[in-house]
Structure formats: C-alpha cells, structure tokens
Amino acid sequence: MSVLDSVSENLKEFDKVLDENQKYGTRDSEVLYLKRSILRKALALKQVNLPKSARDWEIYSDMAGSDVVAEKLHIAMSRVLESIDALTIKDMRSPNYKLLLGRYLEA
Numbered sequence: 001m002s003v004l005d006s007v008s009e010n011l012k013e014f015d016k017v018l019d020e021n022q023k024y025g026t027r028d029s030e031v032l033y034l035k036r037s038i039l040r041k042a043l044a045l046k047q048v049n050l051p052k053s054a055r056d057w058e059i060y061s062d063m064a065g066s067d068v069v070a071e072k073l074h075i076a077m078s079r080v081l082e083s084i085d086a087l088t089i090k091d092m093r094s095p096n097y098k099l100l101l102g103r104y105l106e107a
Contacts (some may be wrong), residue, residue: 003091006083008100014076021059021069030058038077040102042084050077052095 001008014035018026027032034051041048054061054070061070091097098105 003088003096004039004096004100006085006086007080009074010080010083013065014073014080017076021038021072024054024059024063024066024069026059026069026073028058034086035077036104037082039080039101043101043104048081050074094098
C-alpha cells in the first residue's frame with residue numbers, strides 16, 4: 001500500500017467515526033471545521049494541537065459516551081496525521097495527492 005493510499009484509508013476511517021457517531025454532533029459544522037483546520041495545518045507543516053476531549057472536539061459533551069467518541073476521533077485523526085507525516089516529496093508531486101488532499105491545501 002502506498003503512503004497516499006494509507007492517507008486515504010485513514011481519512012475514510014476518520015469519516016466512518018464521524019458517521020457512526022452523528023448523534024454526538026460529529027457531523028456538525030464545528031467538528032468539520034476542526035477536521036479541515038487540522039488537515040490544513042498538517043499539510044502546511046505547521047504545529048497541530050490535536051483535540052482530545054469531547055469539549056475540544058466540540059461534540060455534545062453532556063451526553064453519556066461523549067468521552068469515548070472523543071477518544072475515537074483523537075485516535076482516528078492521529079492515524080491520519082501519522083500517514084501525512086510519512087508523505088514524501090514524490091507523493092506530494094503525484095496527481096493523486098491533489099485529488100485526495102487538494103481541498104485542504106487551499107487557504
């Protein structure tokens with residue numbers, strides 16, 4: 001599996017966590033903004049402060065189980081960031097890089 005394939009699979013897994021936990025507000029604009037912001041910073045080689053708690057992820061922290069969901073989000077995004085960190089210059093020059101991550105490269 002290529003590194004770009006790994007990034008793609010990890011993004012799919014993160015989105016799966018979002019889909020499976022919608023009742024906690026994981027598909028609300030705040031969480032989606034956080035996702036975009038995290039990815040943009042990572043791709044710009046900036047420091048990323050990865051949310052850990054339900055409050056940090058801006059999901060419904062007053063709901064039972066929200067801490068578990070926050071941990072799942074944290075783990076899934078950690079995997080995305082690890083795969084992004086493994087990208088090479090060759091990967092970044094690939095047309096597939098723009099296809100996969102182009103929307104996160106825009107300002």
